[in-house]
Amino acid sequence: MEFEHISVLLDEVLENLAIKPDGIYVDGTLGGGGHSFHILERLTDGGRLIGIDQDTDAIAAAKERLSVFGDAVTIVHDNYEHIADVLTDLSIREVDGILLDLGVSSYQLDNPERGFSYRTDAPLDMRMDRGSTLTAKDIVNTYPQEKLTRILREYGEERCAAKIAANIVREREKRPLETTGDLSRIIRASIPGRMREKGGNPDKRTFQAIRIACNRELDVLRDSLDTMIDLLSPGGRLCVITFHSLEDRIVKNAFRRNENPCTCPPEFPVCVCGKKPKGRVITKKAIAPSAHELEINRRSASAKLRVFEKNSI
Numbered sequence: 001m002e003f004e005h006i007s008v009l010l011d012e013v014l015e016n017l018a019i020k021p022d023g024i025y026v027d028g029t030l031g032g033g034g035h036s037f038h039i040l041e042r043l044t045d046g047g048r049l050i051g052i053d054q055d056t057d058a059i060a061a062a063k064e065r066l067s068v069f070g071d072a073v074t075i076v077h078d079n080y081e082h083i084a085d086v087l088t089d090l091s092i093r094e095v096d097g098i099l100l101d102l103g104v105s106s107y108q109l110d111n112p113e114r115g116f117s118y119r120t121d122a123p124l125d126m127r128m129d130r131g132s133t134l135t136a137k138d139i140v141n142t143y144p145q146e147k148l149t150r151i152l153r154e155y156g157e158e159r160c161a162a163k164i165a166a167n168i169v170r171e172r173e174k175r176p177l178e179t180t181g182d183l184s185r186i187i188r189a190s191i192p193g194r195m196r197e198k199g200g201n202p203d204k205r206t207f208q209a210i211r212i213a214c215n216r217e218l219d220v221l222r223d224s225l226d227t228m229i230d231l232l233s234p235g236g237r238l239c240v241i242t243f244h245s246l247e248d249r250i251v252k253n254a255f256r257r258n259e260n261p262c263t264c265p266p267e268f269p270v271c272v273c274g275k276k277p278k279g280r281v282i283t284k285k286a287i288a289p290s291a292h293e294l295e296i297n298r299r300s301a302s303a304k305l306r307v308f309e310k311n312s313i
Contacts, residue, residue: 007034008103008300009241012287014038016239016307021045023096026087028052028080028228031105033062039099040069050095051075052086054129058105079129081220084227094233101241102221103303104211116211118203121181126211136210140177145169155218155246156209164190164206183207208244218246225254229278232310237282243302248286255281255308282307 022045027036030051040049053059059077066073076086109117115125126136145165152161167190184203191202228238242248261275286304293300
């Protein structure tokens, strides 16, 4: 399959990155290079972009798409959680902007062999980095029932988490679960008919939860945001696009904490903890897709953009 992904909130990202022609920018979730292409178009005065992605298919597609920019772009196969090490290896101390687009690409969703989608029967995989050892198949066939329940409840916000987990364990005792179809059948048998009718596709929440667990998505995000803010140059901006409430909550809380890190009790007349704000939240309310974007790209419906700016002083 050709790597294809429509860049979500593109105009909003380009505006909020406040791109300088000679700046240094990082796309921490490079994908096929959609956002990066348009960032690079604006780097006309010796600017540079570093693209990071853990998916080798994305890396191959981005290298081809961005080859016209020559030495202005550097592409690294890694997880954005290692951004500090990546920049150190490139002798870069600080950058003018960082972008994270946390959505799963259309290529990953629509390519059956990747195992992300419940719409086709395919091997249970769901790895963003195909070199990693843990797969969705490992999770559903080896994790204890209590851990499966917690994953489905916390990461998928699935009300029938306990029932689905119990049925997974019962079925895997008969034979291992091998495909997305195996998992889908268990989910549908575990959710009462009235809930299936009202809640959309019953597979969505469980597949989301297992994908998040497989790729440590929330842990990586939570552990990386403070580091990214520290890597910004004065006035630099961090833009993060999320696609569900769990991600958005992590980003919103991290931005608020870096804008107001004081831990003193509210009754204290002055701050004594010594923690200083690192910057300010640009987006007091998350930016959502326009009506036009929703019309041409239905997968953008749940996207939210939040932006943090490093202090200039």
